[in-house]
Amino acid sequence: MQILVTGGAGFIGGHLAQRFAADSHDVVVLDNRDPFYDLDIKQHNIEAGQAAARNSDGSYEFIEGDVRDAELVTDLVADADYVYHQAAQAGVRPSVKNPRKYDEVNVDGTLNLLDACRDEGIERFVMASSSSVYGKPEYLPYDEQHPTTPVSPYGASKLAAERYACAYSEVYDLPAVALRYFTVYGPRMRPNMAISNFVSRCHNGEPPVIYGDGTQTRDFTYIEDVIDANMTLLHEDAADGQAINIGSTDNIEIKTLATEIRDQIDPDLDLVYEERHDADAEHTHAATDRAEELLGYDPDHTIREGVAKFIDWYRDNRDWYEPLVRQS
Ligand code: NAD
Numbered sequence: 001m002q003i004l005v006t007g008g009a010g011f012i013g014g015h016l017a018q019r020f021a022a023d024s025h026d027v028v029v030l031d032n033r034d035p036f037y038d039l040d041i042k043q044h045n046i047e048a049g050q051a052a053a054r055n056s057d058g059s060y061e062f063i064e065g066d067v068r069d070a071e072l073v074t075d076l077v078a079d080a081d082y083v084y085h086q087a088a089q090a091g092v093r094p095s096v097k098n099p100r101k102y103d104e105v106n107v108d109g110t111l112n113l114l115d116a117c118r119d120e121g122i123e124r125f126v127m128a129s130s131s132s133v134y135g136k137p138e139y140l141p142y143d144e145q146h147p148t149t150p151v152s153p154y155g156a157s158k159l160a161a162e163r164y165a166c167a168y169s170e171v172y173d174l175p176a177v178a179l180r181y182f183t184v185y186g187p188r189m190r191p192n193m194a195i196s197n198f199v200s201r202c203h204n205g206e207p208p209v210i211y212g213d214g215t216q217t218r219d220f221t222y223i224e225d226v227i228d229a230n231m232t233l234l235h236e237d238a239a240d241g242q243a244i245n246i247g248s249t250d251n252i253e254i255k256t257l258a259t260e261i262r263d264q265i266d267p268d269l270d271l272v273y274e275e276r277h278d279a280d281a282e283h284t285h286a287a288t289d290r291a292e293e294l295l296g297y298d299p300d301h302t303i304r305e306g307v308a309k310f311i312d313w314y315r316d317n318r319d320w321y322e323p324l325v326r327q328s
Helices: 011-022 039-054 070-078 092-097 099-120 153-172 194-203 223-232 254-265 289-295 303-316 318-327
Strands: 002-006 026-031 059-064 082-085 124-130 176-181 209-211 242-246 272-274
Touching: 002 011, 011 026, 011 039, 011 059, 011 082, 011 223, 026 039, 026 070, 039 059, 039 318, 070 099, 082 099, 092 099, 092 153, 099 124, 099 153, 124 153, 153 176, 153 242, 176 223, 194 254, 194 303, 194 318, 209 254, 223 242, 223 289, 242 289, 254 303, 303 318
Parallel strands: 002 026, 002 082, 026 059, 082 124, 124 176, 176 242, 209 272
Antiparallel strands: none
């Protein structure tokens, strides 16, 4: 099976490409190595995919290029059986400063892929969407019928992209699924995320810094559970044409997360509170019934288990990863 993974030098795409290669698929990664965060992490992601291919019957090819380049996208999709579209301009806060770039990459880039997938008749188009499409909660947990009123340009761009994917499925019979991820974490995660930050500070004897009063809630979802959900879509067609929540079943407050990490690393540390950023969502919480019903989704990791795995990985990779977290 040949699988095109866009954004495959990034966190989630990197793990996806690695898993596909380990499972002996032929993986092509398209990524422009966007300098949104340090490129060292992207290099580690690429090397993880290459290593997985060396240890299996699969292959791994990295193409440096942009999803906004329609010609390149068309050429790459022509050889693919599946497309897993993870490339995006990510991050809620920076989208407030530069909304147009989010539109160009996240919406136009997705349309380039959708056009090519429709014309080539690929097996399935799977795209990364986000809990940010929901906006302010009218009720929680969010199920997929919850109104979508994003409160950031990032959320708006992800919503537009997933709506196009579902429309292409409806109008052109393109098998397409959008997975709405809820705060994914794990090895090689973006260095500017709360979990990497808390872990790094605690390892350096510094209290974790919480923005706001810490009662904001999140579904922190461990990367392996996200990858498992994606893998199911290699053979499962029940979700075609739909956007599906992929969260954890373990919704927690940020201060509980910080406490859990602090307790696992250095229980003597305090917690520190600073001013909250307006663009941050107050609460996100996924109803995962539809994912369970259609994809057999059953996340394996509690927050305690996922954090423990991440801390183990962090300790093994501290020499190169920690400086990136510290400077982010
Ligand atoms: P990431 O930033 O680590 O990965 C995105 C990758 O896309 C990067 O390697 C980047 O270089 C690449 N990219 C950016 N613009 C590109 C372009 N124009 N052309 C080609 N490649 C480009 O982010 P991530 O955390 O791995 O997120 C992956 C996907 O999941 C994104 O679509 C994101 O919106 C979505 N998502 C992530 C989370 C999360 O918690 N990490 C939550 C919800 C949704």
